[in-house]
């Protein structure tokens with residue numbers, strides 16, 4: 001197996017193989033995934049034997065374990081890992097490596113996917129990876145395949161070890177060159193798919209709805225026979241090359257991408273067209289619900305972007321073919337630091353839904369800031385502040401945060417987000433702190449208690465810290481337009497993008513109530529509709545998402561809106577400085593390069609947090625004229 005070990009080992013350093021090294025292992029079964037299990041065991045220092053084993057991997061487990069589940073039983077002299085299918089044994093192996101407890105383990109959802117927003121060509125604005133903060137693409141550089149397959153294999157292995165089983169290789173915004181991955185550049189996809197296949201990861205492609213037009217047809221109308229035949233033919237060719245191809249991912253009628261609306265057709269017509277082409281081969285289409293008016297007039301307060309996905313898609317419930325998966329962002333806006341759960345989730349009982357998270361930290365510090373996202377994801381999954389995603393989602397997806405950076409993720413601590421995504425997608429009930437602890441144990445083998453506790457001090461609360469010094473109380477955005485890094489309170493306020501905060505001298509926030517606003521609160525089931533509708537009951541963190549409130553309004557926590565803004569911004573920036581202080585104590589505990597990289601990024605985080613604090617506080621002081629009760633400096 002040709003795995004490039006020159007990149008950072010992340011959660012699979014050599015030391016993690018200690019539970020395996022020196023053991024006599026018997027593996028029964030055949031096939032490519034079993035070969036991978038054997039190769040991993042050998043590389044981990046085990047001896048493969050016919051009998052006399054003290055560790056056994058075998059099929060014949062309870063069929064109820066499904067295609068990927070497994071069971072671990074540790075006896076006095078022998079440990080047995082059983083599965084009903086080879087993929088389960090591979091998961092079982094990685095589970096053993098991380099010292100998973102005895103018992104039966106099954107994934108919560110069948111598909112756990114990462115979506116890359118990688119371009120083949122360097123896009124003039126977005127670069128090689130759209131919203132990528134970890135260097136270039138692992139797959140392409142400046143229009144050509146990198147062919148760094150050892151690195152791809154190392155990546156596939158990391159994904160498999162945290163439970164991921166599907167990947168979309170290219171950006172959802174499909175430009176002209178990338179559209180050719182489906183046709184004359186399919187060989188590049190096949191080469192990558194071979195690496196992922198060994199680790200049980202199926203490859204998917206983002207495709208453009210206008211692909212038939214780009215390839216010479218006069219139309220892409222989903223009900224036109226020529227279009228139907230074009231997709232059927234192209235899809236057949238894809239499967240001739242890649243019999244285990246996963247399917248298509250589509251961003252249609254969204255932010256300028258082509259879609260069925262051009263032809264007066266519905267999103268069900270569009271999705272079903274592709275689903276029809278994929279169905280004979282067992283593929284699926286992931287059809288994104290990120291559809292909204294991005295040419296809105298900011299003067300018009302009746303249009304509410306937060307309603308858009310729900311308004312477009314719920315009327316289509318039941319109209320999609322079985323192999324359509326509607327892919328919904330976790331929140332109704334766009335991956336903000338704090339949003340309620342998207343009301344579309346749970347509102348389409350007759351449709352398969354995938355929930356999309358953003359591991360790449362577009363709005364959460366761009367991998368320059370430490371922001372461990374698992375607490376946010378967990379709270380959304382379990383429904384701490386709204387309807388739970390768990391149970392409503394048939395699949396989980398995360399936009400990837402990796403690139404060709406030596407640490408994979410730019411910020412070494414951002415590796416924890418990818419790891420935690422995989423683990424939470426497998427088991428929604430895991431505790432984010434426990435997942436972090438697991439990640440620390442794997443990534444820093446032999447971590448001292450001081451290292452462990454310091455990493456927890458830096459990371460456990462980092463999402464809330466980030467929230468404190470950025471846009472307040474769920475109002476969102478306030479970032480610099482375009483690249484989305486750093487504060488710019490009015491940056492999007494008078495633009496067509498539908499991302500407003502409506503601050504004036506009296507108050508701030510978006511009235512989404514049924515009584516006086518856009519009525520978005522009414523899209524939720526009870527008790528949430530009433531909870532969000534009521535100013536008194538709405539969680540503080542979402543107060544300005546659902547309500548326009550006067551600065552003097554007293555929140556549930558007893559402070560006024562304006563004082564809450566000041567207090568959290570002073571606290572958040574101070575917490576960032578404290579995080580840096582904690583990290584600087586670790587110089588002797590972690591490898592020098594990693595220490596330096598994190599230290600450098602924390603210095604930027606501290607600078608940026610102070611900038612956020614001062615801009616947000618100054619803005620609201622100037623708007624409201626209300627001084628800080630504690631007389632701290634506001635400019």
Ligand code: GCU
Pocket residue numbers: 130131172173251290334362
């Ligand atoms: C965000 C992001 C875009 C991306 C879009 C999407 O708006 O800024 O770069 O294309 O989400 O998810 O489609």
